[in-house]
Amino acid sequence: MADTARKPLVEVDGLKMYFPITAGIFRTKVGDVKAVDDVSFTIYEGETLGLVGESGCGKSTCGRAVLRLYDPTAGSIRIDGKDIGKMDQGTLRPLRPKMQMVFQDPQASLNARMTVASIISEPLDEHTRMSRAEKLARVYELMDAVGLNRDFANRYPHEFSGGQRQRIGIARALALNPKFIVCDEPIAALDVSIQAQVVNLLEDLQDKLGLTYLFISHDLSMVRHICDRVAVMYLGRIVELAPRDALYDAPMHPYTQALLSAVPEPDPATETSRQRIILQGDVPSPANPPKGCNFCTRCPKVMPVCREVKPALTEIAPGHMAACHLLDTRNATTAGATGGTGAPEHTQQGENA
C-alpha cells in the first residue's frame, strides 16, 4: 500500500504543544508541560501513519493539535494544502468536515441522552442544510456502511455493545465525508475478540472511501497490521519514522529497539531467541525534559554528546528517519563504505535481562 509517489495530505512541521503550569492564587505561570515538542511528519493521501509510544509520550496531544482541537504553541499544519496551524476557529469551521476524530472510549464520547440517529446526524445539523428526510437517509446510509442495523436508529448508546458503540462513533466521524481521520486508540477499550472486527471495518472504509488515517495506538502488533508507515514517539518527540517493515525488521533508534523487543514473536523459533531490552529508570517529566536527547537518561548506548545536543530527525536510509547521534556518527564514518542502508551493526545487549 505504501506508495510515496502519492500526494501529501497532512504536513506537520515543527509542531509544539505546551500546556502552562501555574501556581499560587494568581495562577502565575511557572513552567510548561512540553507534551509535544517539535514534531514533524507527512501523511500521504490514502495512507495510514501509525503513532506509537508509551503512555504519556504525547500521542493524543499530537493528534488533537493536528486537528486543531488545541491551539498549538508553534508549528505549521497543512491539510490538503491549507495551513490551519494558526487559523482562528471561525476560519477553520468550514474546513472541519474534512478532518475528524475517532476516540478511544465510545462510551464516554457518545452522548448517552441522544439516540443513535441524532448522534450520527449531529454533524449534519451543524454543517449542512439538509432537510430532515435527507438527513435520515444519510444516517441510514452511514449505519449500513459501518454495519449497524437501521432498525436500531432510535435506540440509545447504552443499548449497544462496546464494538457497536465504536461503530456509532465511526459513523458520526464519516457523516461529512472527511478525508482525514485521527483514530486515537480506537480499539483499546474493546474486547480482544471485537478489536479485529473494528480494525477490519476501518480498513474497508479506507479502501472504499479513500480515507487517510493517523492511527494512534500502543498495540504494536495491531499497528504493524494496519499501518503503512510508523512514527515512534518518546517524551514529546518523534525518535524514528519509517515504512512499517523497515521499522519492525530493522529498528535503528535504541528506544525503538527496546520498545519492539517487548513485542512477542508469533514464530516460536524466533520467540525463544528474542532478547528483551529492559530500560533502566523512568521516563522524565515532560515539564522538565533532559538537556540533550530526551532519551539520554535511559539510553543503553548513551554518549557524552547525547547529554548536550538534541539530535535532529534525519533520513538514515531512504524513507527511514531517526533522531540519534549514534546513527549520525556511524553514518559519517561508514556510510561511504556500506552504502549506509540496513540495520545498525551494533548488537543488542539486554541490560540485566
Ligand SMILES: Nc1ncnc2c1ncn2[C@@H]1O[C@H](COP(=O)(O)OP(=O)(O)OP(=O)(O)O)[C@@H](O)[C@H]1O
Ligand atoms: N490538557 C492538558 N493539560 C496539561 N497537561 C496535559 C494535558 N493533556 C495532556 N497533558 C500532558 O501531556 C503529556 C502527554 O499526554 P498525552 O495524553 O498526549 O499522552 P499519550 O501518549 O496519549 O498517553 P496515553 O497512551 O496514556 O493515551 C502527559 O504528560 C500529560 O499529562
Ligand SMILES: [Mg+2]
Ligand atoms: Mg492518549
